[in-house]
Amino acid sequence: MRKARKSAGQQGASPEAPRDVDLAPLTSFVGYAVRRAQVAVFGDFLDSLREVELRPAQFAVLMVISHNPGLRQADVCGGLGIQKANFVPLINELEFRGLVVREPGVADRRSYALHLTPEGRTLLHRARELQAAHEARLTERIGKGGRIQLLDLLHKLVDGHERKI
Amino acid sequence: MRKARKSAGQQGASPEAPRDVDLAPLTSFVGYAVRRAQVAVFGDFLDSLREVELRPAQFAVLMVISHNPGLRQADVCGGLGIQKANFVPLINELEFRGLVVREPGVADRRSYALHLTPEGRTLLHRARELQAAHEARLTERIGKGGRIQLLDLLHKLVDGHERKI
DNA sequence: TATTGTTATACTCTATAACTATA
């Protein structure tokens, strides 16, 4: 589990070499394990989608708009658990890049209906390919059955909590 | 899975009510599930340890120092995957609160040996009680066997990656 | 009066470069 050091011995041998650190109790805590996994998985995701320059939240927003065209900003925020104030710069950038359009709301003139542009659809298609490869890499580590188990356990863990992203 | 809305119908009924958002593909992605779980678990952790005013990283640092007394800052950073520059304000606050002492290094005068103070040990003891209750709450959701499975799957997911906290 | 989108702001976390004092 721990990365092997130069001095593989237990500890305290030479004073100037980095000491082996015992993380024993921490690694048995669900919170610590979930956090480490999240950092590792997001790192792999970032590397995997470098080509399309999408961060996890941007990818999630494009996915949600793609599957729910015409959604208002408040709906996306509610679904993904993003503060509406923090959503503005995010959607601004996606619109500036020509991936999303804010169409004026028809029934409610306060709101916008969000849609993917053709460029947004094309980029998301490529992003989904890259994400699938990322997902496959994760599945290699835990097996197909392990992945189903993991998703089930994580969903159960979140159930009843309100926060999302 | 999704929280029930006022208008439980599929969608598009009344234009001013919040629309039901379909997160279907996202929720089947390991990265999204891990992230949502991490946010939910950290939220519960923060609530649980409010009494001792310890955030996850502070708790992890106290645990590591407690189990590896005399560790240098660089060792803690290496073990937990924290940048040494970002560790400074963290350990500063713990020292300012009287939970940790930086003892001058004996063999290497560039470094400090980190130790818990008696107050630090007392607070960590209480923190571990609160953390155990938090852990038990999580275990209620997934069962004892589910917890073991989850830890195993998350460890396998992280194995081979370098990043930590 | 309430809501949509917006601005401003602040606080945390993370990442990098450069400095000092030691080695």
Next chain:
DNA sequence: TATAGTTATAGAGTATAACAATA
């Protein structure tokens, strides 16, 4: 020259309050 700790800084992510336009 390399390392331990430090400072400064910049970028994300997240949270709240307040505003204009509209409902």
